[in-house]
Amino acid sequence: MLMIKVDLITSMRCDKCRRPAVLFQRYSGLHLCREHFFADFEAKAKRTIRENRWVSRGDTIAVAFSGGKDSGALLFFLHSLLSRRKDVSLVAITVDEGIPGYRDPSRAGARARELDIPHMTVSFREAYGITVDEIVERKGGALSCTYCGVLRRHLLNAAARDAGATKLAFGFNLDDEAQTVLMNVLRGDTARLLRGTHPVPGMVPRIKPFLSIPEREVALYSFLRCGTVDTGRCPYSQNAMRAEVRQMLNAYAWNHPSARFALVNLGRELAELGAGRTGELHVCSRCGEPCGTTCRSCGILDEVSHGA
Ligand SMILES: [Zn+2]
Ligand SMILES: [Zn+2]
Incomplete structure (x- = not known):
């Protein structure tokens, strides 16, 4: 948020109209x-959707909506883009991981109602019989983000499919995506880097309209459009490898503003190279969800329930 405050009080003028600027884009050299x-941001998100053919006639788009700044901006943007279209509908899904004080599903619900978008909440407690707080209690914090991420994606996919959704939208931004690519590189995870985006039965295809927009611009958009400020990170997120990679990449990108774009392009090109290599598809005999050779969600649930 510090960066945004600095931008807002600057006396710089917009390079397009000479009104006071709210943002300086280092990578374009423009004050806006x-x-x-808004025009620049929305044009970029629309272009990303168009280039990837992410929205088509008849779609029901489920939005993974935590109520935080990224998903708040996404819900607002998709609503303003699509609310006048009769052939596309939206539904917002909130996951309650069971981390008191971090997420409040009722606030997310109220926000969705303001926009007149159907909202549903799914919880770790109900679906898995265990919360993230309890997982950390039993297994410590070192892997909590990995566990939580797998279980949350699994639950979002099931909920989106049950809601009849044909797409599942995430508020991931350029920084998130660049960090993911760099993490896969640092782990030497060839399989993940080459994993194409071919359709998998039972998996609702994922879309990420903010893929090409830096995190600080998503935060600024969310703040100016919806009044949402960053409600803080998950209390367990400092344990994750992502936090380290994020710090490293932020430091590097300060002097090399194109680094994140380069990483995201690398990720996309590798995924395209890997698109032909369809892996074996399975359906988990326990939970009925699509998975690789073994079901990671069920594996994690086994592990954490035996950790008492
Ligand atoms: Zn202007
Ligand atoms: Zn399973």
Whole structure:
């Protein structure tokens, strides 16, 4: 948020209209006022959707909606883009991981109602009989983000499919995506880097409209459009490898503003190279969800329930 405050009080002028600027884009060299920032932001998100053919006639788009700044901005953007279309509908899904004080599903619900978007909440407690707090209690914090991430994606997919959704939208931004690619590189995870985006039965295809937009611009958009500020990270997230990679990449990208774009392009090109290599598809005999050779969600649930 510090960066945004600095931008808002700057006396710089918009390079397009000379009104006061709210943002300086290091990678384009442009100062932008509020209106030109909105126009630039929304044009980029629309272009990403168009280039990937992510929205088509008849779609029901489930939005993974935590109520935080990224998913708040996404819900607002998709609503303003699609609410006048009769052939596309939206539904918001909130996952309650069971981390008191971090997520409040009722606030997310209220926000969705303001926009007149159907909302549903699914919880770790109900689906798995265990919360993230309890997982950390039993297994410590070192792997909590990995566990939580796998279980949350699994639950979102099931909920989206049950809601009849044909797409599942995430508020992931350029920084998130660049970090993911760099993490896979640092782990030497060839399989993940080459994993194409071919359709898998039972898996609702994922879309990420903010893929090409830096995190600080998503935060600024969320703040100016919806008044949402960052409600803080998950209390367990400092345990994750992502936090380290994020710090490293932020430091590097300060002097090399194109680094994140380069990483995301690398990720996309590798995924395209891997698109032909379809892996074996299975359906988990326990939970009925699509998975690889073994079901990671069920594996994690086995592990954490035996950790008492
Ligand atoms: Zn302007
Ligand atoms: Zn399973």
